[in-house]
Every structure is written in C-alpha cells, then in structure tokens.
Amino acid sequence: MSPNASLKIATYNVNGIGSRLPVLLRWLEETKPDIACLQELKAPQENFPEAAIKDAGYNAIWHGQKSWNGVAILARDHAEIKEVRRVLPGDDEDLHSRYIEAHVGDLLIGCLYLPNGNPAPGPKFDYKLSWMKRFITHTDELLKQNIPVVLTGDFNIIPTEVDVYKPERWTNDALFRPESREVFHSLINKGWTDALRKLYPDEIIYTYWDYFRDAYSRNAGLRIDHFLLNNVVTDKLLKAGVDRHVRGWEKSSDHAPVWIELSK
C-alpha cells in the first residue's frame, strides 16, 4: 500500500508525558500515525514538549493541567489543526482537562479522557456520571453534523464481559458498572460504531494492563481505549489494531496505543 492510500489515526494514554517522552517519540517514529490523540499528559500547559513533538514532524494542540489529566491532538507532516473547543460543554465549573476537539483535514476529531469514577458509589462516580451525561449531549450534537467524526481516547468504560480478563472481579468497579456500560451502549444505539469490535467482533482485545502483579505478561487486561465513528467514517474503515508490543517497552505507559486506518 502506498503511504498516502490511507489515513491512520491513533490514541495513546501516555500516563505522564514528562516521563513518557522517549517512548512516545519512539512509537511515533515506528508507526507514523497521521493523527495521534494523547491523554493523561499530567503536565501543566507550559510543560508540553512542543519542540520535541515538532522535531518529530507533528503539529500539536493540547490542554494541560498540573498533576492530572491533560489531552492533546497531534498531526503529522505539520498538518493544520483547527481547534474547535478544549472543554466539554455543559459545566463551567468543571476545570479538568479531559476533552479537546479539532478539525484535521476533512475530519472532526474529539479526543477524550473520561473520568475513572472510582470508588463507586461516591463523589467521583457522581462526577463520572455527570461527565458522561454531558458527553452524550455533546455527541448528539455532533451526530447531527453531516461530516466525518471520530471520537477517541480513554473512555474508562469496559463495554462488555469480553473486554475484561475476569469480569466477576469488576462488577462494582466504576469502569464496569451498569451505568457506565449503558452509556457506551447508548452511544452505539445512537449510531456510533465501535471500530475495533466492528472489525473483530469476537476477539479478546485489551488496551490496558495495570502495573501490578505482572498483569501484562499474564494478559490480565482491559479494553477501555476506544474509537467511535459516525456513519460517514465507518464506511471508510479499513483496519484497526492495538500496538500491544509498546506496552512491553521499558518505561511504558500502562496503556497501549490503539489505531484505525481509513480510506481517503
């Protein structure tokens, strides 16, 4: 396939861009996504490594935050990124950096870091519920637009029992609670397509393995990083996958990158 026959979009929860920069640059160089969405920068706005990202061939927009959260969109060959918003609408009091949205070429890209929500019940789970409600409201608006839309990032939702190594241990976890799964399923029912499941309906696919108990080598993982596509994009879906080997690198994030390829 010629380099320009398809468009590759990736998502990667880096778990701290300060510590992860060498791994991030190595992965960008190896896999060369046209667009990369990052989550959990864990860095204030001014600490984003803009020069190193530019040297790697990428333009970037980002919304940082001290210590926690933080999201970014990167575009290869210094392609133009037209920022639409950097907060999820619906709550002026919400100061977490968890959503950024931009046009890149013909596409509208929403990059999200949905709240974890543990412990549930509790205030953190309430925040997750209210964030998801705002997300539904906003994505309903996006569905009305007749343009290609990609929503990607760390959803912190395990969609089904197939997506967790031992579902019985996760019944009360905020990532697997019925309220969280219901939001994911309602998005599917509204017309969004889960890209990985569309191409691999029955496979066990994980995108996260925790740092404890040697989870990666035991393949005790979760599928929580997702691509949701509207119908215009789904018609262009060629391939999808997880860069699983990156999770095995030295100084890796606890997440692996996930990607799709679209026909142009």
Add this chain to the structure above:
DNA sequence: ATGCCTGCTTGCAGCAGA
C-alpha cells in the same frame, strides 16, 4: 479487603490511577 506499581508533587509521603 488490601496492596501490589508508577507518575506527580515545591514533595521527601500521599494521592490518583483502573
């Protein structure tokens, strides 16, 4: 039920993550 590990903080132990 908890800690297991890792990154971040103006830190030097505690929090959050999932």
